[in-house]
Amino acid sequence: MTELYGSIEAGGTKFVLAVGDEQLNVLKRIQIPTETPEKTLAATLSFFQENPVTALSIGSFGPIDINPESPTYGSITTTPKAGWGNINLLEILKKELSIPMAFTTDVNASAYGEMVKTGQKSLIYFTIGTGIGGGAVQNGQFIGGFSHAEMGHQYVKHHPKDLDFAGVCPYHGDCIEGLAAGPSLEARTGIRGENLPADSEIWDIQAFYIAQLAVNSTLAFAPEKIVFGGGVMAQEHMMERVRKQFSQLLAGYVQLSCDLQDYLVRPAVLENGSATLGNFALAANLLKRKY
Numbered sequence: 001m002t003e004l005y006g007s008i009e010a011g012g013t014k015f016v017l018a019v020g021d022e023q024l025n026v027l028k029r030i031q032i033p034t035e036t037p038e039k040t041l042a043a044t045l046s047f048f049q050e051n052p053v054t055a056l057s058i059g060s061f062g063p064i065d066i067n068p069e070s071p072t073y074g075s076i077t078t079t080p081k082a083g084w085g086n087i088n089l090l091e092i093l094k095k096e097l098s099i100p101m102a103f104t105t106d107v108n109a110s111a112y113g114e115m116v117k118t119g120q121k122s123l124i125y126f127t128i129g130t131g132i133g134g135g136a137v138q139n140g141q142f143i144g145g146f147s148h149a150e151m152g153h154q155y156v157k158h159h160p161k162d163l164d165f166a167g168v169c170p171y172h173g174d175c176i177e178g179l180a181a182g183p184s185l186e187a188r189t190g191i192r193g194e195n196l197p198a199d200s201e202i203w204d205i206q207a208f209y210i211a212q213l214a215v216n217s218t219l220a221f222a223p224e225k226i227v228f229g230g231g232v233m234a235q236e237h238m239m240e241r242v243r244k245q246f247s248q249l250l251a252g253y254v255q256l257s258c259d260l261q262d263y264l265v266r267p268a269v270l271e272n273g274s275a276t277l278g279n280f281a282l283a284a285n286l287l288k289r290k291y
């Protein structure tokens, strides 16, 4: 029987819903805004009622409960996003759709999609957008123990020209998300990142933080590559700035297995499709491990 795979990329600003075929090609893909859980999940359900799939995978913003033994498995847990705390996505969807469902973080789904696309089994995916999230696959498996990793909230040292900035993370202030996600640009300058001039000195400050994230990830996991997605990294000049500061900070301590250009990269799956591809593969794995 022909199988179809579903993808739900549950983001803080939008949900991306998609249907894929057995070759993981996108057959249909739509975006809906993230409003109240009732409204957005009703729209999600009607999409999959109109476009039935054999199995689906959800990659969600978090933190989320991914422990299948937990009574709250399938929930978004402590999000500051109004109305979405303790919402059990998986339970709500399972009530209406009786198909196998996988549940992971949005960035894990993206990391998985990049793995499927590139064939590299150990990689890390970071998104630098409204927040910073990191997902990782190590030898084809997600990392994690009691829960998923939260690499976007690690602490990094301040840039010498940014010592007084308190950061904007609602939990930690000056963790990496608080210092370097999109809203930090606006908090420092009063101007949204999209509108800041490319020659502003803020970009090197931000690249300094993102480079530390890359160095820390390199030292902790020795991945084959580190992929950067998200609105902020869509700035053409950012990857080069991050690579340059990464080299300085790593100081030749470990030898990479490829050129730096191929180590710190933008996503291989274009048009923000990494999570969709990853979800298709994770859905396929629920039926029979293929990826």
Ligand SMILES: Nc1ncnc2c1ncn2[C@@H]1O[C@H](COP(=O)(O)OP(=O)(O)OP(=O)(O)O)[C@@H](O)[C@H]1O
Pocket (backbone or CB within 6 Å): 011, 012, 013, 014, 061, 128, 129, 130, 131, 181, 182, 183, 192, 193, 194, 195, 230, 231, 232, 233, 234, 235
């Ligand atoms: N080209 C850009 N340059 C700099 N900053 C940007 C750019 N595009 C978006 N941003 C900033 O990034 C943040 C939005 O991130 P992004 O576009 O990745 O969406 P998101 O809200 O993180 O997505 P999601 O729906 O997954 O939560 C905002 O703070 C915005 O000002």
Ligand SMILES: [Zn+2]
Pocket (backbone or CB within 6 Å): 152, 153, 169, 170, 171, 172, 173, 175, 176, 177, 178
């Ligand atoms: Zn934080």
